[in-house]
Amino acid sequence: MLFQGDSLSAELLDGGIVEFKFDAQGSVNKFDQATFKEFIAVIDAINNCAEAKGVLVTSGKSNFIVGADITEFLTTFKKPVEELIPWIKNGSDVFDAFEDINVPTVVALNGFALGGGCEMSLACDYRVADTSVSIGLPEVKLGLMPGFGGTVRLPRIIGADNAIEWMSTGKAHKPEQALAVGVLDAVVEPENLRTAALSVLNEAIAGKLDWRKKRQAKLEPLKLSPTESVMTFNTCKAMVAAKAGKHYPAPMATINVIEAAAGLDRAGAMALENEGFAQLAKTDAATAQIGLFLADQVVKGKAKKAGKLASKQVERAAVLGAGIMGGGIAYQSAYKGTPIVMKDINNEALDLGLTTAAGILTKLADQGRIDARKMAGVLNNITPTLSYEGVKDVDVVVEAVVENPKVKGIVLAEVEQAVADDTIITSNTSTISIDLLAQSVKRKDKFCGMHFFNPVHKMPLVEVIRGKETSDETIATVVAYAAKMGKSPIVVNDCPGFYINRVLFPYFAGFSQLVLEGADFTQVDKVMEKDFGWPMGPAYLLDVVGIDTADHCTGVMSEGFPTRMAKIDNDPVSKLYQASRLGQKNGSGFYDYGKDKRGKPTKTASGEAYELFNLDVKSFDKEEIIARLMVPMVNEVIRCLEEGVVDTAAEADMGLIYGLGFPPFRGGPIRYLETLGLDNFIAMADKYAHLGEIYQVTDGLRQMAAQGKPYFDTDVKTA
Structure with a gap:
């Protein structure tokens, strides 16, 4: 045995083949700081083994490597950029050092090979997979870009356009798709994986496969003419801008790094990736999306635990x-x-x-x-x-x-x-x-x-x-x-409204008050959709929910919380209901619904709705619109946490993400609150406290702010 650690091992087999196995003590293989230390030791052991002629990379699990240990991210990403760049470089340097081992390398892929797992395979000379493989670079879903050489190696293996598609969507790919595009060199049935990978490795050792030429392509600039470069990157940018929008910076940042590194060798390209990764790590979107992933794990973990507790x-x-x-x-x-x-x-x-x-x-x-x-x-x-x-x-x-x-x-x-x-x-x-x-x-x-x-x-x-x-x-x-x-x-x-409806209706109440003050509901919808990121603005959402349903729920919430959620005089929602404008279900609400000549659905602001409200319409700035709607919602979420209606901040966030479509790039209401900063949120709420109880923050929130405590990992129940 050349090396034996807690997660990695290296063993010299017959014929000078070193088997480099990932087999962590937990249920899955992943890259964390402890694994990286062992990775370095394995590389040293292989380099110091005179008998080594080739390396076979395998997994002792049903999955290859699921990626990096995300639980380490949020703490690490709080460091300044100048500290993050060398931190990520230390990781990517290990992958470079493995790629530079002076013998051919073949990886046998099974199950999930995602993120760092995919990048590990890209650092190998040949990739053989079985039919169970799911391979990809999903970092964009965490608001990041690949950080272990993915932006450098993948474009040089499958071309810039294909690589951008893989990285900007973050999709996991089936083996036949990966084989067709050139990520994989062979796909076999699971029972044949080891034999096939060894066969490829032996051919490389024997000189029948030119592994050095294959490796060299990953060390050099991209082979793109100036015209091809302009066409490729401009086309990709236009497509990504249309899909990702302004709230998700990672896809565009990834393209910019690949473009800037196109004419550089591996060292130069890797330096740009290190810097790009560090810059994205500091964005609010990354913090929110990583938090979202961790919150989702909390919800899934509780469901899994419930399955074990259930006797039937x-x-x-x-x-x-x-x-x-x-x-x-x-x-x-x-x-x-x-x-x-x-x-x-x-x-x-x-x-x-x-x-x-x-x-x-x-x-x-x-x-x-x-x-x-x-x-x-x-x-x-x-x-x-x-x-x-x-x-x-x-x-x-x-x-x-x-x-x-x-x-x-x-x-x-x-x-x-x-x-x-x-x-x-x-x-x-x-x-x-x-x-x-x-x-x-x-x-x-x-x-x-x-x-x-x-x-x-x-x-x-x-x-x-x-x-x-x-x-x-x-x-x-x-x-x-x-x-x-x-x-x-x-x-x-x-409790009245349970969790989702209980926090939704203060949001609707904030919207109704704003309309009564002269806000144009179409402007409010536009701000909440385009600027805040909701899939629907409040007027459109009310139409989809049903004006009759909303009016009924408003009554229920009013009975449950008579001081905080009392029915609003001349509520626009009630006026629409009284006029039998029920929203999408009968084609008229805040908007009129129909079909164009091609049969496609149409939605236009209703003149009759404006007449019903009989208000002098005036403009409000974006910040006020957002504050007037989001402060009541976030305040009610906090009350639900304090009262124990919902157990944790993670579940509070995931509830609104899954139940209402809260903008994922904001991570949920509590992540949004903490991104703003508790003191800043309190100041914003206090500015509108005269408008009613829904704008008045709890004593518990003020205490959390004074003590500098986070809602995550803190029990804030007061009831």
């Missing part, structure tokens, strides 16, 4: 109510492999539910994402029924009937009598108290909320709402079922 697995489910929502829930459960019974009181509703599911599947089939067999299998997993007899053997029931407490109460009582004593019953409700609904069931420990978002198949979030008497076992089982459905579940405690 959900093998069969039922949904009560076969409307669009019920059909969506049925589709999602069936698509992810859990058969589901769909129960309603008439055949027309069942037909609607099945049509909803079939419509989603048809679109997937048209896109080539599923075949006829999969489509038939999903539909066969949905059993329509008019009788409670059909639901008696299910493990979980999702009640999804009309949003009316009396109707829901009747249905819940009926279904409880039809199912087994250990069956869990949940209610898909967006506004009705779970404790109120629990009064309709006898086994309150087996009851909770399960709030899906519309459209179910697209929206990742499920709020699992705990009632006062809901058992931990019930919560664990429902969380595990939601995760099995492919959703990201977040557990919240019962």
Whole structure:
């Protein structure tokens, strides 16, 4: 054994072949500071081995290398740029040193080879993969660029245009795609991977493959004529600018680095990558997107833990109510492999539910994402029924009937009598108290909320709402079922609006007040979409949600929080509702909806809406519009954390990302707050405190600011 560490080893095999194996003590291989120290030791051991004729790089795991250890990033990235540049250079120098080993190198790739794992493979002379491989450079999704030579090596292996496409999208690629573009040299079945990689290595050792020529191309400038260079980079910049926009700097920064390094050798190009990476590491977008990744891991980790805690697995489910929502829930459960019974009181509703599911599947089939067999299998997993007899053997029931407490109460009582004593019953409700609904069931420990978002198949979030008497076992089982459905579940405690709607309606209230002061709703939408980054501005979102739904929810929130969320006099939303302008569902709300001559949907600001409001429209600056809407939302998020409605800052952020489309480049409401700085946010809120309680920050926030504490990794519950 030439070297044996905690994560890496190097062993001299027959024929002078050194096997360099990645096999970390944890579940996956990744690059962290400890691994880099061992990496250097392995390189030294190979260089000092006179018998070494070639290097075979392998993994002892089911995946090659999943990338760098992101948990180290946020702390490290707080360093100034002048310290970050040498930090990242130390890492890229190790990859360079491995590439410079004076014998041929072949890597055998299996499973995930992402980020640093992909870059490790690029530093090898030949890349042989099995059919399980997923390979790519996803750093752009963290607001970064590759930092271990990816911007240098990949363009010199597959061309600048292909490399830019790989890096600017951050997509993971299947082996056949990577082989076609030239990232991989061979693809074989998993059982043949080692043999095939050794064969390639032996041919290189024997001189049958010119590995030195292949390596030399990665050390030299890009082979682009001046005309090709201009065309390639200008075209790529135009495409990336159109897709990424101004809020995501990483894709454009990556192109700029590749372009600037095109005429340089490896050392010069690597220096530009080191600097570009360090500059991106200091951006708010990178901080937010890395934080988002870590927060997502928290949510996934809790769901995984719930799966282990749940004593029973959900093998069969039922949904009560076969409307669009019920059909969506049925589709999602069936698509992810859990058969589901769909129960309603008439055949027309069942037909609607099945049509909803079939419509989603048809679109997937048209896109080539599923075949006829999969489509038939999903539909066969949905059993329509008019009788409670059909639901008696299910493990979980999702009640999804009309949003009316009396109707829901009747249905819940009926279904409880039809199912087994250990069956869990949940209610898909967006506004009705779970404790109120629990009064309709006898086994309150087996009851909770399960709030899906519309459209179910697209929206990742499920709020699992705990009632006062809901058992931990019930919560664990429902969380595990939601995760099995492919959703990201977040557990919240019962309160008016739960978590998502509770923090959304102060935002809407801030918008309504602004409109009453003369703000043009189209200007507000434009600022919140283009400048803040929401997928929809508040007026458009209200139209999509439904003006009637929004007006109803405003009433619920007003009853729940009578001082903070009292109904606003002359609320524009109420005026639209009273005028039967219900939004997209009937073609008129803040906007008028229709179709152009080609049949494409149209959206135009409604003159009738302006007339209803009867206001003198005036302009507001962007900063005020953003503050007037975001301060109420962030304040309510903080209250939810302090009251324990939501457990952690990570879950608070992911809830709004997954449930409302909060701009990912801002990382969620708490990450946004901390990026602004607590003191700065408080000053901004205090400026508008006279407008009402939704603008008044909590004492807890002031204490956090005074003590310099972060919301992440700090328990701020006060209730």
